Amino acid sequence: MESEIVARPSASAAKLSLDSNETITCEVGAMIAMSTGFSVQTSASKRGGSGLWAGMKRMVAGENFFLNHFTATRPDQTLYLGPVLSGDIVHRRLAGETLIVQGSSWLASGPGVELDTTFQGLGNALFSGESMFWIRCSGHGDLFLNSFGAIYEVNVEESHVVDSGHIVAFDSSLQFSTGKLGDSWLQTFLSGEGLVCHFRGQGKLYCQSHSPPSFGKLLGPMLRAR
Amino acid sequence: MESEIRSRPAFANILVRLTQGDAIVAESDAMASMSSSITLRTRWSGGFLGALLRRVFGGESLFVNEFSTSSRGELVLTQPFPGDIECVELKGQTLYLQAGAFVACEPTVELGVGYAGLSSFIAREGLFRLKLSGRGRVWMGAYGGILSKDIEGEYVVDSSHLVAYEPTVQLKLGLAGSLLTSLLSREGLVMRLRGPGRIYLQTRSIEGLASFVNGYL
Numbered sequence: 001m002e003s004e005i006v007a008r009p010s011a012s013a014a015k016l017s018l019d020s021n022e023t024i025t026c027e028v029g030a031m032i033a034m035s036t037g038f039s040v041q042t043s044a045s046k047r048g049g050s051g052l053w054a055g056m057k058r059m060v061a062g063e064n065f066f067l068n069h070f071t072a073t074r075p076d077q078t079l080y081l082g083p084v085l086s087g088d089i090v091h092r093r094l095a096g097e098t099l100i101v102q103g104s105s106w107l108a109s110g111p112g113v114e115l116d117t118t119f120q121g122l123g124n125a126l127f128s129g130e131s132m133f134w135i136r137c138s139g140h141g142d143l144f145l146n147s148f149g150a151i152y153e154v155n156v157e158e159s160h161v162v163d164s165g166h167i168v169a170f171d172s173s174l175q176f177s178t179g180k181l182g183d184s185w186l187q188t189f190l191s192g193e194g195l196v197c198h199f200r201g202q203g204k205l206y207c208q209s210h211s212p213p214s215f216g217k218l219l220g221p222m223l224r225a226r
Numbered sequence: 227m228e229s230e231i232r233s234r235p236a237f238a239n240i241l242v243r244l245t246q247g248d249a250i251v252a253e254s255d256a257m258a259s260m261s262s263s264i265t266l267r268t269r270w271s272g273g274f275l276g277a278l279l280r281r282v283f284g285g286e287s288l289f290v291n292e293f294s295t296s297s298r299g300e301l302v303l304t305q306p307f308p309g310d311i312e313c314v315e316l317k318g319q320t321l322y323l324q325a326g327a328f329v330a331c332e333p334t335v336e337l338g339v340g341y342a343g344l345s346s347f348i349a350r351e352g353l354f355r356l357k358l359s360g361r362g363r364v365w366m367g368a369y370g371g372i373l374s375k376d377i378e379g380e381y382v383v384d385s386s387h388l389v390a391y392e393p394t395v396q397l398k399l400g401l402a403g404s405l406l407t408s409l410l411s412r413e414g415l416v417m418r419l420r421g422p423g424r425i426y427l428q429t430r431s432i433e434g435l436a437s438f439v440n441g442y443l
Contacts, residue, residue: 010236010308086236086308149308150233152241154300159262166258181257182266190268190289194255198262207259207302209232209239214255214306222436226443 001110001142009088009150014081014108018072024142025115026108028064030081037074042066057117057133081108083146090151090168090206091144098138098172101145105168105208110141136172145169149210159200165211171203227332229363235310235371240303240330242293249294251337252303252330254287261299267292271356276339279354292333303330305367307432312372314364320393323356323366326432327389332362345399348415351385357393366390370430377421385417386431392423 001024002017013032016024028042044055044066055065070079083089092099094113109115118136137143145151147168154160156174161181170176180188181196188195199205227248230241242250244264254271270277271290278288293301305311314321316335322342331337338357347353358364366372368389375381377395382402391397400418419425 009233088237149304150237150239152232152239152302154259160259161262161264162259163255163257182268187266187268205259209237209258209302209304210308211258211304211306215308218306219432219436219439222433222440224440224443 003091003142003144005089005091010086012082012087012089012146014089014091014144016079016081018070018077018079020072020075023069023071023111024079024108025067025069025111026081026144027083027106028066028068030083030107031068031070032080032082034070034079035077037072037077038070038079039073041069041071043069054115054117081144083107085146085148085212087146087148087208087210088151089144089146091142094137094140094143096140098136099143099169100172101135101137101169102167103134105145105147106135106137107144107146109137109143112139112141113137113143114139138172145206147206147208148212148215149208152207152209154205154207156199156201156203156205158202159198160205162197162199162205162207163211164195164197165213166207166209167197168206168208170199170205173203174199174201174205229313231311231313231365237308238305238311238367240311240365242301242303243298244293244295244301245298246296249292249333250301250303250330251290251292251333251335253305253328254289254291256303256305256329257291257293258302258304260293260301261295263297263299264293264295264301267294271337273338276337276354279339290337303365305329307369309367309369309428309430310372311365311367312374312426314366316358316361316364318361320357320359321364321390322393323358323390324388325352325355327366327368328356328358329365329367331358331364334360334362335364336360343397346397348399351388366426368426368428369432369435370428373427373429374424375427376424377419379421381419381421381425383417383419383425383427384431385415386433387427387429388417388425389428390426391419392425394421394423395425396420
């Protein structure tokens with residue numbers, strides 16, 4: 001399978017080229033357009049699996065219960081995928097390592113990528129402003145993530161701080177904890193940053209330039225109640 | 227201090243590289259991510275009284291954060307809405323920023339508060355405005371793209387599209403045309419600016435987005 005990300009970063013779409021019998025699993029509703037040589041299957045887990053439990057877990061992580069599987073039935077088929085929010089898409093090829101993905105950032109992955117829902121600790125969930133559950137992506141194959149805003153990568157060598165709302169994904173080799181920013185709790189509160197996420201270890205971190213909760217808090221009060 | 231505005235104009239954000247002795251002052255909640263070697267100090271935005279005035283009459287944040295490091299580190303600053311960020315270097319001149327436009331500045335830039343006048347208040351632009359003076363770089367943000375224009379005489383700007391202006395520019399509230407056309411054209415109240423001086427405009431307004439969405443709720 002070949003891929004290209006077009007219209008970056010404000011209205012990104014993933015253009016995928018698949019050969020016969022190649023499959024891509026993606027978020028429900030992500031298909032923008034495709035050629036006619038695809039068979040489409042919808043299930044709650046990987047192709048062939050039962051997956052009721054997997055689907056329910058995915059729902060609590062902020063994803064959809066169902067997944068769509070697109071399999072090319074003829075050579076040289078193209079498929080365009082895109083998320084709902086305006087923003088960026090990043091492609092990563094997994095070669096045995098594991099990536100922890102923020103609930104709504106998973107867009108699509110190849111059949112060799114295992115998807116599981118992972119719990120990041122009650123404390124982290126309650127205080128980070130991030131989802132309690134994350135998607136754990138492991139195995140081998142292509143993985144596509146989406147964001148609100150542009151995605152930038154940080155290679156963490158020792159430690160790094162990310163404001164909540166800006167995390168897209170991180171290598172499982174990184175340890176993540178929620179904590180204060182600066183020296184005191186008073187400062188954390190006054191700085192307006194709230195609690196932040198501290199990453200420790202070595203690995204890659206994907207951040208989004210804009211925070212959906214910050215935008216929501218700005219726009220929300222201007223909207224009228226239904 | 228090195229800085230770069232990335233992902234312009236849709237999702238502009240500022241990558242700042244700090245070394246020992248460097249510092250940058252940023253709007254509350256502007257930090258997206260940073261090296262752990264960077265520390266911050268929180269202080270009043272434009273002094274205690276100024277911060278309070280802007281908070282009460284302009285809906286701005288009370289505090290700003292000053293980031294510095296004793297070694298080296300990287301910092302990414304952003305704004306809550308998608309749009310462009312522009313960097314302006316102050317060489318002794320003053321710049322007025324509308325509510326929500328301030329993203330960051332160098333610590334040599336003085337953050338103050340100026341009375342904007344009743345017309346600004348009626349145009350829902352706030353009774354007080356942020357006054358930046360001194361020397362150093364200033365980063366302002368907008369929802370949409372940023373246009374800059376040097377005006378000589380009078381110039382008409384739709385309220386909520388003004389981002390920043392020099393103090394030589396006078397603000398007056400006015401109608402877009404006659405009373406009838408102002409009502410029919412939906413332009414309603416506009417800002418009538420009088421130069422000379424430079425003005426900065428945003429190509430979209432968050433109020434415009436809100437009223438569009440409200441139509442569908």
